[in-house]
Amino acid sequence: MAPLRGAKRRKKAAAEKKAAMAAAAAGQGAPGGDWWDGFCMRMAGTLSSAEDAHRFESLFKMPRKTFNYVCSLVKDDMMVRASSYTFIDGTVLSLEDRVAVALRRLNSGGSLVTVGTSVGVNHSTVSLITWRFVEAVEARAGHHLRWPDSDEMAMIKSKFEKIHGLPNCCGVVDTTHIIMCLSSAEPNCKVWLDHEKNYSMVLQAVIDPDMRFTDIVTGWPGSMKESSILHSSGLFRLCENGARLNGSKLTVSDGSEVGEYVIGDAGYPLLPWLFTPYQENDLSELKVEFNKRHSAARTVALKALARFKDTWKFLQGEMWRPDKHKLPRIIHVCCLLHNIVIDMEEDAAMDDAHISDDHDANYRQQVCQLSDEKAVRMRDKLSEHLNSS
Known part of the structure; x- marks a missing residue:
């Protein structure tokens, strides 16, 4: 033939x-x-x-x-x-x-x-x-992911104020779910089942205005809420003890002071060092403006986490029965590599226009009603200051 x-x-x-x-x-x-x-x-x-x-x-x-x-x-x-x-x-x-x-x-x-x-x-x-x-x-590469020193933090605060209109802001805290393919027959698998019925491990990160990670914690099962992971983290302990976010204070319009803070979504508690958006209905113009700036600044974290997961596709749930002892270390290394890429391109403009802000597709917003009375007053003072400056 x-x-x-x-x-x-x-x-x-x-x-x-x-x-x-x-x-x-x-x-x-x-x-x-x-x-x-x-x-x-x-x-x-x-x-x-x-x-x-x-x-x-x-x-x-x-x-x-x-x-x-x-x-x-x-x-x-x-x-x-x-x-x-x-x-x-x-x-x-x-x-x-x-x-x-x-x-x-x-x-x-x-x-x-x-x-x-x-x-x-x-x-x-x-x-x-x-x-x-x-x-x-x-x-x-551990030196590529660390809490900023005082000079670095001054630059971070300056960028958040210049770009998003939030003075004395030191970062955005957010979480994302790393999906895992576990067998339902595996012992203790239910603890990894999150509120969207996926098996997952959670990454919590604090992110600066250049989309760099400045603090992370991972390894916690998807069944835990954002607020619970926060309370279990070193970030919470250090901030509560005054070892972090203890730099210069902002003097607001009425003469009182607002300390350094990070911002987070409605899934976090309102704390003196963690400002969340106003959640009640019929907000005043002051509160609407605060939420507007808060939301704009939070997109930094949304884009950073979306870029992170899009780059390191190993973390998108393709692995079969991952070693839950090794996975946190792999996540940590991917975070280090994420920062290295940004650090090496420090003088280049970050092209983030094409980056999605949906890093946890199909996950509903968690809501935490916990609030500290002092934090309520501080957030109100900051809102008033934003509208008077």
């Missing part, structure tokens, strides 16, 4: 791809032997178009210089056993190869098999490399 139409062409293409893979393995991707050229050749059979192969950020969700910085951070830990990880053809993975594999696992949401097949390594190698990468970032 005569060969099928196109069979020769496909055979030739396959041979060319095999030759390109061999060249990549030998570090002969292009003049200069750039690692990226070789990696592109390995990915040539899985990228959606030739254009994608030359768009570094489409694969790794970060510019090349940021990728190089991440490699420099984790080099010592990732290369402890330099020859322990190889491609299927036996070629040893370079540092860049290892970081690339781990980033693809975290940002593509693909399975171990899918990621491994796309770059030519066994799925077990993807798993081992990813966890080694998580441990390395956790150990080496």
Whole structure:
């Protein structure tokens, strides 16, 4: 029987791809032997178009210089056993190869098999490399996620006032659910069942006006309310004890003072250091204006969390029966990487126009009625001040 139409062409293409893979393995991707050229050749059979192969950020969700910085951070830990990880053809993975594999696992949401097949390594190698990468970032990048010092906080407060009209505001606190695929037969699975009937783990974060995380806590089950997670967090303890949000006070129009504060949605209690929106009906003009500015400032957190989950698709519920002891550490590392990308692009304008603000799709707004009497007075004083200034 005569060969099928196109069979020769496909055979030739396959041979060319095999030759390109061999060249990549030998570090002969292009003049200069750039690692990226070789990696592109390995990915040539899985990228959606030739254009994608030359768009570094489409694969790794970060510019090349940021990728190089991440490699420099984790080099010592990732290369402890330099020859322990190889491609299927036996070629040893370079540092860049290892970081690339781990980033693809975290940002593509693909399975171990899918990621491994796309770059030519066994799925077990993807798993081992990813966890080694998580441990390395956790150990080496902690300085990228910390509470701001006094000078940094002054800049944060200035931005919130200039952009959103909220003076002395130090951040936005919010939570998001990391969906998990658990079996209903698993012991204690019900504790992870949230109010929308999904199995989830909660991430609480404080976010600055540049969408950077300044404080996080995770690991709590989805069944817990926002207010309960707040009360269980180190943020609550430190703020209640005066160890945080203890900087300069704002003198308002009547001469009284309002301390530093963060803002949160209606799911949080109203506290002297955490201002929530007015919830009653028939609000006065003062309160309407406060809610308007409060809502505008809160979009920073909504966009940051939406961007975070869209970038690190591993956290979108694709993993099967995740290790609940490892997942908080993976979430933490993704938060560190989120901040690293922002820190490395500090002088560049953040293009957030296309970012959704729906990071918890189909989740209803939680409501907390708890309020501190002192906080009620302080919020009223701030509302009056906003309308008189």
